[in-house]
Every structure is written in structure tokens, then in C-alpha cells.
Amino acid sequence: MNWHLLPLSEISQLLNTTPSGIDAITASERLCEHGKNQIEDKKKKTIVQMLICQLSDFMILILIAAAIVSGIIGDLTDTLIILAIIFLNALVGFIQEYQAEKAMEALKKMATNYARILREGKTMDIPTYNLVPGDVVVLEAGNVIPADIRFFETHQVKVDESALTGESNNAEKNSDDLPKGNYALGDQVNMGYKGTSITHGRALAYVVATGMRTELGHIAKMLQTEETTTPLQKRLADFGKRLSVVILIICTIIFFIGWLRGESVMTMLITSISLAVAAIPEALPALVTIALAFGAKKLAKNNALIRKLPAVETLGSVTYICSDKTGTLTLNKMTVQEIFETSDTKYTAVFEEKNRLLHAMALNNDVSKGENGNWLGDSTEVALVQYANDKNLNRAELEDTLPRIAELPFDSKRKCMTTIHQIQNTTGEIMVITKGAVDVLLHKLNADQNLHIPEFECKVNEMAEKGYRVLGYAMKTLSSLPENLDSNEIETGLTLIGFVGMIDPPREEARQAVLQCKEAGIIPVMITGDHKLTAKAIAEKLGIISSKEDLVLTGIELSVLTQNEFINIVEKVRVYARVNPEQKLRIITALQSKNHFVAMTGDGVNDAPALKNADIGIAMGINGTEVSKEASHMILLDDNFATIIVAVQHGRKIFDNILKFIKYIMTGNSGEIWAIFLAPLFGLPIPLMAIHILWINLVTDGLPGLTLASEPAEANIMKRQPRNSTESIFSKGMTLHILWVGFLMGIVTIGMQAYAIHVANSHWQTMTFTVLCFSQLGHVMAIRSERDSTFKIGFLSNKPMVGALLITVTLQLMIIYVPFCNEIFKTQPLTMYELLLTLAVSSTVFWAVEIEKWIKNIKK
Known part of the structure; x- marks a missing residue:
């Protein structure tokens, strides 16, 4: 229902209510019909x-x-x-x-506990969950609006809707009917929404929607969706399915080959099963968890709190960052950027030379100072007073010389505020200072200035094109204070003294972050509830818009596009202005349909559905609402957009390290399979016992492999494009590496076996087992970097790996030389010559991989 477009008389008929409210019986019936005014949970899993x-x-x-x-x-x-x-x-x-599940609970907490209402003309306080459509709510400054409402009586009402609409300015409300048309949520000035708060004034309003029918309820429904699957989860699921089929086929082949060669069925069954266990990377989920936890710990030190571990890796695959503007890319603090003073000198005698505008800025406001010395009041007025104060115009001192004796408060119909001041050392003369929208002030000027209106309009347009919110100041003197303060009389014949251009300025660090995003192949997009011109100006300053092909789209323009039309242009849009929560979700979905991984940043309730449904949702820790934090995957503790870049780097590094682990463990498993598969073909016995395979799989594979999570980032990590979301984890040559290095490992192993059988028959299996173990340790050192030599990155640059290698070598030597272990693992002590020989032979794999990297670097 478009309540904002209906006249009040029709609304009261539809709701069967009056300005005095409904009766108790009607309220009870409606409570049964509409349900309680609270956010409902989806059916929770046990x-x-x-x-x-x-x-x-x-x-x-x-x-x-x-x-x-x-x-x-x-x-x-x-x-x-x-x-x-x-x-x-x-x-x-x-x-x-x-x-x-806590996201839903946070939404519930946004509602006030009690609401003041009128029923049959009597004022009473009731629990907000008992509100029904047709109730009349009584609101004043400090109240949280308990349901969606339509104002029918307002007195200078301002509402903080930033959490819902994304606008940093308080919204001025009135009870007037709106002309027919499409209105964004922030433009529905006769409506109030559940969860927003009254910052100024008082009002009466009809309740038009409660519970899940409110705008907050619609957001709750959008939050009640399944979690998105991360790139890593998708790739590991695909990896696991493929791996299980390959393992089954290979183990079956090996079983039959051994059986046909005369090995016992039980021996081959145990060997095949052992090989199957070896081929399954049991440590992979643990490595992923450890790598993500390690990354999360690092990120916490860099002001990024990870709520869901897979988000760390997801950051490394992000191709789009859709960022809320207010408080994320900007400071969420209105700031005076430019002032323009007219050349008219009519009132310079009252003020110091060329300080008329600054005096007006300091005097015409309702700002006060708190106990801690901070300015208190409307964000726009605070910015104006702060600017004047920074220019050494102290408001308190000015009011001693120009005390305020009367005022005409701001009115959304007049779009002006006027303060009246006594001019000291005169015979009762008073000064009138008016502040307001420029288009309104230009119609209130004296005849002398009317000729300059085109010049003034030109200057205003120049400021507006920069995205500034422009306010005008005008003044005049009166011989005495009129008995009747009539705005039509007082606010006429004014002299325009100047304009002030204001904006919520971009964060300085955000500019550099946007540049780094682009260098890393990530496209930043601004999504805001602000007006198109302001959003475009901020985007240009930040570098988000950098060419004529970059589009700016408003919520209304987006609403008339079909899904196919929107998908066709979504990759060209860099700024979305005046959008609602459903449209934010639509933007995320459209980008995901083009195979993009999307990060969404935000701080308001209106951002929560998009945060939850994005591949990674990033909430603001300082200014963010509890709902946005609970719906997110990651929280920026410093509200700094630049922190995301640090997180992206960590995400890419972690995914790289997980891929290195997969490469390491699968190559080792490949080596074991090749060795067992090839040995019978060369007339050799099965080279390894089941317990040897299990030892290699759990100790040699696991311990050094896990330390790959500590590997430093590659030098070019933030200069390359994000990993293609459709790529398999075995792309970019990994499959080839696993096969050829695994084959080399298998050949080296059975080569050692063949030599040892002829030279040291009793020790051949121990030597074979040791060569395979040490070959894998050489391999893990060589794959620490995709392109750089191990000698270049340094053997000590990953200290946990050094420790893991020492522990693994020590354990392997214990198996060889401790009698108790000899019995369990069926090994024999090696001579010094045999041990050194196994070390030399096993180093073949290390040198082969180093040569592979050297060849790749030559081809670059």
C-alpha cells in the first residue's frame, strides 16, 4: 500500500480510525488479525x-x-x-x-519496549508488540518509531533514518500529501519507519504497518535466506567428488595387478585400503581451518574481525566491492567545503570587515556545547558552527554582543530558519538573519539584489555540480521587534550575504584504497541512499568513476529496468544512488549471476540483507548497527575502507597457501601411487607396507604441510587479477605438477628399491620408505613459492616449517634407529652410507622443482 500517496481522510477510512485512536475491543480484534508487532524468526534448526x-x-x-x-x-x-x-x-x-542466527535477534532489539498511544482520546503506554494498524502514536524527540507510520500532525519533526536509508542528514517530516510519482524511501517525507528515531520535534501519526509488514520486517525476510557458499567450499566439494572416484579406480587396479602377480588377496586388500586412506588428504580440512584461523588472527591485529572463517579466503576471490557511502567511504560528518560571500556591503558596519557570513553561520543555529566540549545539535548546524569557530568566531562571545531576542524556527514548508538579534550600542535596532534553501531565499530578496539573481544562481549551480548541499544566508535590519512575528513580513526584503557549500567528505585513505582495488583487479562500486549528484561527486573524488563509460544509476531508474536489461549493464555501473534494501540485494544478485564474487560493505539496517547474501559481507565496527554486524562475515573495527585491502591481501595469501598444501599432499600421494603401481611392472615387490603408507600420510604429509599456512605472501600478490571463480583448484598447471613430480617421486623411490635389493637386501624396504619420506620433505621446501627460488625467499622465512622439518626428520630417524620402533614399523637401522645415499637420492625432487621454476622465470 502506497500510504505516502494517500490523503489523510482516505487513510483514516481505510484503517477505520480517527485522530483520537481506536477502542480497546477493535485493538484486540486487530491484534488477532495482524499478529504481534515484532520480527518473526524463521523455523530454527535444532x-x-x-x-x-x-x-x-x-x-x-x-x-x-x-x-x-x-x-x-x-x-x-x-x-x-x-x-x-x-x-x-x-x-x-x-x-x-x-x-x-543472531542477526534476527538484533533486529528484534531495535524496537522500543513501550509506545505512547491514543486510544479513545486517552493517552497510555503499551508494549510495542501490541501495536496494531490504526493506532495513533504520540512521538517526541528521543523516541524510536515503533512501527511504520503516516504522520498526520507534525511540529518541526526530524528523524534519523541513516540506518535505514543510508542518508547522513536527518530527514525533515511533515503531514502533507505527496504528488503522484515514484518516491525512494528517503523521499517519503510524510512517513516514519520502525526502528528509526525522532531527533527533533513532536508528532502524531497513524500506525499503517506492524511486524513483518514493516520496512524492517521486509529486511528481516531478506535476512532469512540460506548462507552463500564460499569459493573454497565450492572448489573443495568438487575436488572431493573427483578424488573419491579416482582413488576407487586406482586402488581397484592396483589390487588386481598385485593379485595377478601372485600376491595374497589379504596383502593386496590391506595395501589397496591403505593406499586409499593415503590418497585421501585427511589433513586438508584441518589445514584449511588452521590457515583461516591463522589469517583471522593476523587480520584482527589489522582491525578486521572475522566472524565466519571462510570469509578470509573469500576475500581473495572478490572481483567487486560494493560499498555503502555514508560512514564507509565518507566520514559520516557534514563539513563545510566552500563559502561564497556576495559583494553587497550594506551591513558591514554591524560586523567586522568581510565577516558577515561567518557571523551569520555562528549565530543562526540551535547548537549547544556538551559537558565534554563537543558540539550538540543537528549535524548540518554543527558543521556550520564548527567552521565559524575554526575561523576564530566564538558563538558564545558573539551572543554577548548580538543576543538572540526572538526566532522563527525552521519549517519544512518555508525551508528557512530566522534568528533575530539585538544590535548593541544602538537605539533598539535589531538584526534579522535568515538561513535556508537558496531557491527559497532568492524569492525573498530586496529589489536591488533581484538583478543579480542570475549571477547567484550560476554560483549555486557551480557548487551543486560538486555535489555540495548549498545553504544561503540573508539578513536585514529592523528599527524594532514586531509584536507579531509573521514570517511573511520578517522574511522579505532580505539582502543575500552568501552561500555555504557542504558535503559529507570522502575519507582520505579511501582514495588510496580504491586505487589499490583497481590494481588488484577489483572493481569498487558505491551504493548509497544519497542523491545522484552528491554520490557522483564523491565517486569522482575517490576515483570510483574514472571514465565516461562508468554509469550512475538511481533507484527509480533501476526499478524500471527488467532483470535482463539490468544484468546487461550491471558491470558498467559504478554508482547507485537513492536505492532501497531490495535493490541493494538485486545489485548483489545481478553481479553474482555474471560469475562475480561480491563483497558488500555497510553499517545500517538497510545494508543487512545485502551483507548476508553477498559472498562476503563487511560491517562497520564503530558506526555499524548490531543488525549489520550480525549479518556480516567480517567487521572493520576502525570503519576504514582501506582495511579491506589488507584483508584482501591476506585472503589471497591464505588461498595460495591452501593450494600449495593441496599441491604438496596430492603430489606426495601421487608419488606413493606411482611407486606401488610401477614396482610390479618392473618385477619388483610391493615397495611399502600399509603402516609405512599411513606414517607418510599422517606425519610426513601432515606436519610440514600444515606449516604452509605460515608462508609469506608472494611478491606480486596484489598486482594480479582475482582468481577466476569458475576455475578448478587444479588449474594453472597444478594437475601437471602433481602428475610429473609424483611420477618422478615414484621413479626415484622404486629406483632406490631396485638398487637396495641388489646391494643391501635386508635394508631395501627401509631405504625405499626413507627416500619417499625425504623426497616429500624436499618437495614441500621447493613449492613454498610459485616462481621464486627457495634460495631467494630464504630457508628461514617460514620458521614454523623449519621446526616441522626438524621434527619430521627426527621422527623418521627414530623409526630407523630405535629398536622398539623397528618392531612396530618393520624397519632396520641403516649404515651411515645408506642414510646419506637416501638423502642424496631424495634431493632429486627438490632440485627438479627448482629447475621447473627457473624455466618458468626464463619464459616470462
Whole structure:
């Protein structure tokens, strides 16, 4: 229902109410009909359902199967380790899902507990959840509006709607009917919305919508959607499915080859099952969790609080950052940017030379100073007084010489405010200072200045094109204070003394952040509730708009576009002005339909649906509402847009490191498979026992692999394009690397086996086992960087890896030389020559990968 377009008489008929309110019986009936005035929750999952959901992930199912297989083999330790990994991931996922439900609870808290209403002409306070359509609410400064309302009586009412519309200025409200047309939420000046607050004045209003039918309720419905899947989750799910099929086929082939060569069925069954367990990267979910937690800890030190761990990685894949303007790209503080003083010198005698405008700015306002010395009052007036104060015009001192004796408060119909001051050292002469919209003031000027109106309009347009909100100041003197303060009489024959251009200025650090975004292949987009001209001016200053092809679209223009029409131009739009919450969500969805990963920043309630449904939602920690924080994936503790760039760098680094781990563990598994597959073809026995495979998989693979999470970022990490969201994790040569390095690892292993069988027959399996272990350690050192040599980045640049390598080598030497371990792992002590030989042979893999990087650098 377009309540803002209907006349009050029709609204009272539709709601069957009067300015005195409804009776108790009607209220009770309507409460049954419309329900309570509160935000409803979607049906929540039980704790059991949440846990089952976490355990049904495809990769987790593979791990469960691996645990069962390990149990069948008889390795209880391995089974317990895998189950611990499953439990850890399920717990983390459960906590994240549980916390996501808090967004709805935060919405509920936005409503006031009690509302003052009229029923049958009597004033009473009732719980806000008992409000019904047709109730008459009594509002005054400081009240939170308890439902969606239509004003029918207002007295200088201003409402803070910034959390809902994104506008930093308080909205002036009246009870007038609006002409037919399309109005953005912020332009519906005769309406009030649930959750916004009265900052000035008093009013009476009809309740027109309650509960989920309010604008806040519509936002709540949009929040009640499923969580988006992160790029990593999508890729790992695809990886897990492909891997399980490959493992099954390979293990079946190896089983039959060994059986046909005469190996016992039980031996080949245990070997095949062991190989299947080895091929499944049990440590992968743990590595992902550790890598993300490690990144989250780093980000917290850089003022970015991660609420949902996958968000860290998602940042690395972001292609668009859709940013709210107010408070995010700007300071959320109106500031005087430019003043223009007219050449008229009629009243310079009253003030100091050329200070008429500054005096007017300091005197014509209702600002006061708080106990802490801060200015209190309307944000626009605070900015004006602050500017004058910075120019050494103290308001308190000026009022001693020009005391205010009367005033005509601001009125949305007049669009003016007038203060009247006694001029000291005169015979009762008084000064009239009027502040207001320039188009209104130009019709109140004296005859002498009317000739200069085109010149004034030219200057005003010049300021407006810069995105400034322009206010005009005019004055005149009277011989005495009129008995009847009639605005039509007092606010005429004025002399214009100047204009003031104001704007909520962009953050300085945001300019650099926008440039870095573009260098990293990320497109910044501004989404705001502000007017088109202001939004465009800010975007140009920030560098968001940098060419004629960059489009600016208003909410009304967007509303007339079909979805296909919008999708066709969405990649060209850089600024969206005067948009509502549904449209923000539409923008996010349109970009996602073009295979973009979208980050959305915001601080208001109106941003919450988009924050929740974006690939990553980023809320402001200082000025952000609780609803926006609970709906987000990440919170900026310093409200600094530039912090996002730091987070993006961390996100890219973490994803790189996860890919390195996958490359490491899959190459190692590939080496094991090649060794077991090729040995029979060369007439050699199965090179490894089941327990050797499990040891390599859990210790040699796991411990050094996990330390890849600590690897520093690549040098060019913020100069490259975001990773294509449609790419497999095995793209960019990873599959080839896994196959050829794994094949080399397998050849080196069975080469060592063949040599050892002929030279040191009793030790051949221990030497083979050790070569495969040390080959993998050489490999993990070599893949620390995609292109830079290990010697260039330094062996000590990742200290946790140095520690992990020392521990792994020590454990391997214990298996070789400790008698107790010899019995468990079926190993024999090696001579010094044999140990050094295995080290030399296993280094082949390290040098091969280093040569591969050297060749890539030559081809660049």
C-alpha cells in the first residue's frame, strides 16, 4: 500500500480510525488479525540438525569412510586422529551457523519496549508488540518509531533514518500529501519507519504497518535466506567428488595387478585400503581451518574481525566491492567545503570587515556545547558552527554582543530558519538573519539584489555540480521587534550575504584504497541512499568513476529496468544512488549471476540483507548497527575502507597457501601411487607396507604441510587479477605438477628399491620408505613459492616449517634407529652410507622443482 500517496481522510477510512485512536475491543480484534508487532524468526534448526548438516559435507563423508577403513586395518590411532579432525570441522561449522542466527535477534532489539498511544482520546503506554494498524502514536524527540507510520500532525519533526536509508542528514517530516510519482524511501517525507528515531520535534501519526509488514520486517525476510557458499567450499566439494572416484579406480587396479602377480588377496586388500586412506588428504580440512584461523588472527591485529572463517579466503576471490557511502567511504560528518560571500556591503558596519557570513553561520543555529566540549545539535548546524569557530568566531562571545531576542524556527514548508538579534550600542535596532534553501531565499530578496539573481544562481549551480548541499544566508535590519512575528513580513526584503557549500567528505585513505582495488583487479562500486549528484561527486573524488563509460544509476531508474536489461549493464555501473534494501540485494544478485564474487560493505539496517547474501559481507565496527554486524562475515573495527585491502591481501595469501598444501599432499600421494603401481611392472615387490603408507600420510604429509599456512605472501600478490571463480583448484598447471613430480617421486623411490635389493637386501624396504619420506620433505621446501627460488625467499622465512622439518626428520630417524620402533614399523637401522645415499637420492625432487621454476622465470 502506497500510504505516502494517500490523503489523510482516505487513510483514516481505510484503517477505520480517527485522530483520537481506536477502542480497546477493535485493538484486540486487530491484534488477532495482524499478529504481534515484532520480527518473526524463521523455523530454527535444532542443534542436532545443525550437526547433521555439518557432517553431511562430501569431504567429511570421505573422512568418515577413511576412519572406518583405518579401523578395519586395525590402526586405532589413525582412526582417532581422523575422527578428531571431523569433530573439529563440525564444531567450527556449527558455531558459525549458530552465530548467524543472531542477526534476527538484533533486529528484534531495535524496537522500543513501550509506545505512547491514543486510544479513545486517552493517552497510555503499551508494549510495542501490541501495536496494531490504526493506532495513533504520540512521538517526541528521543523516541524510536515503533512501527511504520503516516504522520498526520507534525511540529518541526526530524528523524534519523541513516540506518535505514543510508542518508547522513536527518530527514525533515511533515503531514502533507505527496504528488503522484515514484518516491525512494528517503523521499517519503510524510512517513516514519520502525526502528528509526525522532531527533527533533513532536508528532502524531497513524500506525499503517506492524511486524513483518514493516520496512524492517521486509529486511528481516531478506535476512532469512540460506548462507552463500564460499569459493573454497565450492572448489573443495568438487575436488572431493573427483578424488573419491579416482582413488576407487586406482586402488581397484592396483589390487588386481598385485593379485595377478601372485600376491595374497589379504596383502593386496590391506595395501589397496591403505593406499586409499593415503590418497585421501585427511589433513586438508584441518589445514584449511588452521590457515583461516591463522589469517583471522593476523587480520584482527589489522582491525578486521572475522566472524565466519571462510570469509578470509573469500576475500581473495572478490572481483567487486560494493560499498555503502555514508560512514564507509565518507566520514559520516557534514563539513563545510566552500563559502561564497556576495559583494553587497550594506551591513558591514554591524560586523567586522568581510565577516558577515561567518557571523551569520555562528549565530543562526540551535547548537549547544556538551559537558565534554563537543558540539550538540543537528549535524548540518554543527558543521556550520564548527567552521565559524575554526575561523576564530566564538558563538558564545558573539551572543554577548548580538543576543538572540526572538526566532522563527525552521519549517519544512518555508525551508528557512530566522534568528533575530539585538544590535548593541544602538537605539533598539535589531538584526534579522535568515538561513535556508537558496531557491527559497532568492524569492525573498530586496529589489536591488533581484538583478543579480542570475549571477547567484550560476554560483549555486557551480557548487551543486560538486555535489555540495548549498545553504544561503540573508539578513536585514529592523528599527524594532514586531509584536507579531509573521514570517511573511520578517522574511522579505532580505539582502543575500552568501552561500555555504557542504558535503559529507570522502575519507582520505579511501582514495588510496580504491586505487589499490583497481590494481588488484577489483572493481569498487558505491551504493548509497544519497542523491545522484552528491554520490557522483564523491565517486569522482575517490576515483570510483574514472571514465565516461562508468554509469550512475538511481533507484527509480533501476526499478524500471527488467532483470535482463539490468544484468546487461550491471558491470558498467559504478554508482547507485537513492536505492532501497531490495535493490541493494538485486545489485548483489545481478553481479553474482555474471560469475562475480561480491563483497558488500555497510553499517545500517538497510545494508543487512545485502551483507548476508553477498559472498562476503563487511560491517562497520564503530558506526555499524548490531543488525549489520550480525549479518556480516567480517567487521572493520576502525570503519576504514582501506582495511579491506589488507584483508584482501591476506585472503589471497591464505588461498595460495591452501593450494600449495593441496599441491604438496596430492603430489606426495601421487608419488606413493606411482611407486606401488610401477614396482610390479618392473618385477619388483610391493615397495611399502600399509603402516609405512599411513606414517607418510599422517606425519610426513601432515606436519610440514600444515606449516604452509605460515608462508609469506608472494611478491606480486596484489598486482594480479582475482582468481577466476569458475576455475578448478587444479588449474594453472597444478594437475601437471602433481602428475610429473609424483611420477618422478615414484621413479626415484622404486629406483632406490631396485638398487637396495641388489646391494643391501635386508635394508631395501627401509631405504625405499626413507627416500619417499625425504623426497616429500624436499618437495614441500621447493613449492613454498610459485616462481621464486627457495634460495631467494630464504630457508628461514617460514620458521614454523623449519621446526616441522626438524621434527619430521627426527621422527623418521627414530623409526630407523630405535629398536622398539623397528618392531612396530618393520624397519632396520641403516649404515651411515645408506642414510646419506637416501638423502642424496631424495634431493632429486627438490632440485627438479627448482629447475621447473627457473624455466618458468626464463619464459616470462
